[in-house]
Amino acid sequence: MSTEPEIPLNRAATLTDVAKLAGVSVATASKAINGRDDVRATTRQRVLEAAELLSFAPNALARGLLGGRTGTVGLLTSDLEGRFSIPILMGAEDAFGAGQVSVFLCDARGDSIRERYHVRALLSRRVDGLIVVGSRTDPRPPLAGPIPVPVVYVYAPSANPDDISITVDNVGGGRLAVEHLLACGRRNVAHITGEAGYQAARDRADGARAALADAGRTMLGGKPYFGSWDETWGRAATHIVVEAHPEVDAIFCGSDQIARGVLETLRDLGRDVPGSISVTGFDNWEAVAAHSRPRLTSIDMNLEHLGAAAGRRLFAAIDGGERSTSDQYPGRLVVRDSTAPVS
């Protein structure tokens, strides 16, 4: 109390400082601060005041060193640029933030050398677990080397089925879109989508085909129009489709950007959307879908939920032998103005 009390330290305050100021031992100070119950109420009060005064924050390094748990996880992305990683990352960050866990962000830039380097660094920091975020839904090789902590793969599943992978149900997404078009009374559905090399493109097409088959119909042209994921392809493909199948009354697009090109070209061709033809996108990319003319009906893959689910799953795996199964999450139809019942 009287030992020159209020000298602001030039270093961060330590528990010893707090204890000294409160006139107790470090052990007691620790117990008081951590809410252990074998300390008298008045003593606890005194310690807490001292801690407040010094704006004491326990050194997480020391705590981690001792306890074996650091309360940190590594978030390994293969590319931040792609807009798929970001919502996933936000969801995960959210799930962890609530649980007192801090997140190391590492961007491997799609380079496996860099990835290994980052994993090494993360392990040396003794993270409690790892989340690996892919940028495509194609399976990816599992992390190299022995990893002594739980790993959850999200969006892109691990090629090893024993690993925990959280993925998006693209087949279901394709089905959702086409079922909506059919429910609008559309009969002649074409599918314009991205590169056939993408698992996501093939899965969405499979879902679309299945939905059509259930209704006793087939895809216009017999198969999807594979191309690239951008507007340019959307425009080109629209010309092809309309020329070959003038009866087309619905187009299911593999991405919002493709859909955007489709909408533009249909307008140029004088086709009325959604009057004479309905169009759906995929991804529900707000900036594109909500500002096109007409505003675009799309499938939202709930990526933020996906990230949050990955976070929770990692928690479970860290906390103890939780079931380590993989999971697939469904998408959600967001209806805007580009689809409407046949009038």
Added chain:
Amino acid sequence: MSTEPEIPLNRAATLTDVAKLAGVSVATASKAINGRDDVRATTRQRVLEAAELLSFAPNALARGLLGGRTGTVGLLTSDLEGRFSIPILMGAEDAFGAGQVSVFLCDARGDSIRERYHVRALLSRRVDGLIVVGSRTDPRPPLAGPIPVPVVYVYAPSANPDDISITVDNVGGGRLAVEHLLACGRRNVAHITGEAGYQAARDRADGARAALADAGRTMLGGKPYFGSWDETWGRAATHIVVEAHPEVDAIFCGSDQIARGVLETLRDLGRDVPGSISVTGFDNWEAVAAHSRPRLTSIDMNLEHLGAAAGRRLFAAIDGGERSTSDQYPGRLVVRDSTAPVS
């Protein structure tokens, strides 16, 4: 050598394990691994082999606890959703990754309570420094409370001029765009931009006005058309501008999305871009600018460079009394097909 050597530990290998396996003391093992030169070459070799065998990674917690330096920094964003944070974040991550520094990512979601909470957590993890990424260029209040480590504000400067802030030169950006339009031989330049409440909007307008004044001209309509940052406003404003000033031969847009709406409406109105009227965007948002019709000339703010610069500046501040001045970074003109000399 002969003491049952190859038992794979169920815990992470420690320096003691390595030393034991190599038959030396921990001190020697440490020196061998860290490249200190007072250890015999053969001994070093033996130690390194042992480390490799056990896939030893030094415990960064222990190292940080001892040295006072943890080799970690906190990256505090106010919203990840906005696409401005991401490139900045990538640039910073890049600058740090090269320097053996790991990054804690925290998203405050624009909430100051949450921000305080994150800062507290980061300080308790003894980060060596902080980068605060804003989502608007308006000055923001500095971090609350005493922060015992260097802080660099990026994109959004701190309201306290004594803090280190790395910002974008929006005035220069506006000037750049308009000078390009003038160089194309345009004379009647209108400016359609976002909300006047944004410093960025006002700065870009100021730059545009200055460039016009240098050429002895004024903005069409006398002032910018402030509105919102999206396509919808771009479309509406275009109608207004063309009606009021049919002689318009250039439109400088405050964002690529606005420009997109402008392009669409000009096409609807039968105005030829870039033949009879030139259009520039702002932000160089690849997904929008590179796929519009015609492809959009825009100003790129080099946000990735901005992030990298912030990272380097933070390094300097950590490593010792580097000059702690603020800096402004210029943008860069990216010419595509929406601007061309008067024909």
Added chain:
DNA sequence: AAATCTGGCGAAAAGGTTTTCAGGTTTGCA
């Protein structure tokens, strides 16, 4: 008044690494 109990507090060890300092061994030279 003596014995027992209990609530409250402090001493000490552990966790893994780096660094300093002292001690030990080998080498070179006379």
Added chain:
DNA sequence: TGCAAACCTGAAAACCTTTTCGCCAGATTT
């Protein structure tokens, strides 16, 4: 062979917190 010098190596401390265990005083019981 003897001595000094150069060269290696190892013991121990420091970093900060948590937890276990023991101790003391005061309260309760006999």
